[in-house]
Amino acid sequence: MKIKNIVYQLAGLAFATCPLAIVGCTDWDDHYEGTDDAAGAGNVTLWQQMKADSRLTDFCEVLENTKVFRQHKKTPVSYAELLDGGQAFTVVAPVNGTFDKDELIRLTQTNSGDSVVEKSFVMNHVSRSLCSVTAAQSKMLLLNSKHVEMEGNGISGVDLLDKNVHAKNGILHVSEQPLPFVRNIYENVCDLDEFSDIGDFLRVYDEDYFDADASVSSGIVEGVPVYVDSVIIERNKMLSVIGLINDEDSTYWMVAPTRDGWNKAWEMAKQYYRYDSKVLKSDSIQHYWTNRALLDDAIFTMTTQESVTDSLKSVQYNKLEPKYHVFYKPFEQGGILSNATEVECSNGILYKTAEWPFTPETTFFTELRSEGEDQALITVSKDCNYTTRRVSADSISEGAYLDIVALKATSNWTMTYRVNNTLSAKYDVCAVILPKSVADKVNPDLRPCKFKATINYVDELGNKKTFNCGNTQFKTDPLKVDTVVLAENFEFPACNFDQQDIKISVQLTCSILPRENSEYNREMYLDCIYLRPRTSKSEE
Known part of the structure; x- marks a missing residue:
């Protein structure tokens, strides 16, 4: 069993949620109004006050044996010495017999155990704020950064036998049992x-x-x-x-x-x-x-x-x-x-x-897009000119596209785009092509564009591979936003996620013969290269 689990069980610490408090601790002067402390208690330190109380001998022994850690290093200073000094604290002291004193002291004999006792027990009962318990709801920040609620005659659901007992360096509350240590997430x-x-x-x-x-x-x-x-x-x-x-x-x-x-x-x-x-x-x-x-x-x-x-x-x-x-x-x-x-x-x-x-x-297996207008992703451009054009339309990814125009009337251009963050998984590899009406709504050119596609990737050994997308010639639809599936259910053998060396790319090559000029148009409006995730591996 882990040492932390041991102390949580043997110290008798319950687990409950601390509700959000409404009001913070008050000033030092407020602590002396309507308090229950004995006459002259403000002339002794918190430590002297606890040592003189026969109900708190177990708690005092733990304080004497628990050392203060600073920057994860155990110091020679005990919490007894700390509470006998000039710094101001509020202490909630549980009475004898309500926790396993011997086990806590045993744990303090090792550095790791001392650190656990300090955080989960001692610091769970000490605050650097000066906090008195009143009828009004308030909260207290403990040394271990936990927040506890104070109201009426209790702290974090624990009843007090004595409250607001003043010392010259702070406030003492005597509780009928330890305060619950509640782990955070x-x-x-x-x-x-x-x-x-x-x-x-x-x-x-x-x-x-x-x-x-x-x-x-x-x-x-x-x-x-x-x-x-x-x-x-x-x-x-x-x-x-x-x-x-x-x-x-x-x-x-x-x-x-x-x-x-x-x-x-x-x-x-x-x-x-x-x-x-x-x-x-x-x-x-x-x-x-x-x-x-x-x-x-x-x-x-x-x-x-x-x-x-x-x-x-x-x-x-x-x-x-x-x-x-x-x-x-x-x-x-x-x-x-x-x-x-x-x-x-x-x-x-x-x-x-x-x-x-x-x-x-x-969650993590999401769509991937290489935006056509993101010219930084273009690794190869051949026999063409291209221009980024922006347009506001819900059907256009990121509100922009790339207008690709052949250098000559008979030039078959080539464009290659890097695809970032692919996983070792199956995707539908697509190209999203926009209709010619995006640029000319009155007299759009209704000739489609015809092209081929290849996918460049690497195998498990890092060897470069090329997949010709079925040797198919694809035709765009000049009348609508056209998602052309270049390769269906294509599996990338190796992951390329979060890598500076991008090894995955998709290449589009116009493939129109000179005699087909009247039937096809070499100009393309490329919205994006789009990878659509396929069935998860857990369902295959």
Whole structure:
């Protein structure tokens, strides 16, 4: 059993959600109004006050044995010493017999165990704010960044035996049991064994960040800034991309399959990220993007949701592409949360599922477009001139197209476009051609354009391959927006996702004979090259 799980169980800490509070802690002066402290209590420190209370000997022993960590390093300073000093704190002290003192002290004998006891127990009962309990609802920020609600005669649902007892360096509340330690979503995913595969991936990206702006500088020595007080911030680079589920000041939902469901989905998803053997560190890249494929749409910030019963927009949602990263009727049969179990967290809800409740087509296996007007994607242009033209119409992708004109009346031009971010999967490879009425609504040229197409790609070994699209000659429809399927159900053997070296391209070649000039027109209005995903591998 993991050390974190041991302390959560043996310390007798319950798990519940902290409701949002309405009012924050008040000023120091307010704490002395209508309090219940004994006469003269304000002349001793919090530590002296607790040591003198026979009900708090267990808590005091834990404080004496728990060291303060700074920048992930154990210091020689105990929490007993900290609370006996000049800094101001609010302490909620649980009475004897309500937690496993011996187990907590045993854990403090190792650095890892001490760190767990500090965060989940000691820091869960101490705040740097000066907070008194009044009839009005308020909240207190604990040292471990958890928020607890204070109201009437209780804190976070725990009744107080004594409240608002003042010391010269803070406020003491005596509770009838420990305050519940409530994991946030990130802590649940990382600490619970059933989500260990997800947690192991995310934890790799934990790091310490030096905040120069918040640090106190003593000047510059030999051109190098020197700091007397360095502020180090813990952060996770991966969470900054997929969703800050470790943030106690925000509210998130996350969908997480348990181990068997995650592994099943992972084996399915990794087939889409098979890179060719010439890609450096291809196994590591495959591992990274497989995890991202399953996690990118699994997190939802609740500040952007309009109606959660109607739809959920993941953190990846972009209003410029509204068809992606949105999941409708999530709680109804077939919805992503229809078979989920809620796990209450300090910053939202973790929805536990037996299976990954998404499909590749609604998450990572999406349509790909190379816009005709994006001239940066053109790798070959031969025997033609081309011009980007813009027009406002719902049927035209990105409101622009490329007007391709042959250099001579008998020239058969060639245009080759790179296609980015293909997966090792099957697509319908298409070209979207616009009608001539886009440019001339009165007297459009009604002659179609005739052309051939080839697909350039690489196999699993990185060898260049060319597929002639059935040696077929395609004809455009001059009267409508025409999606010409160049290759149906075409499979790319190797993934080319997120690569600087783009190995996939589609080439169009005009194929009109001189004697066919009266029947065909060499001018083409190319809207885009379009790759349409086919059946997911999980359904084949």
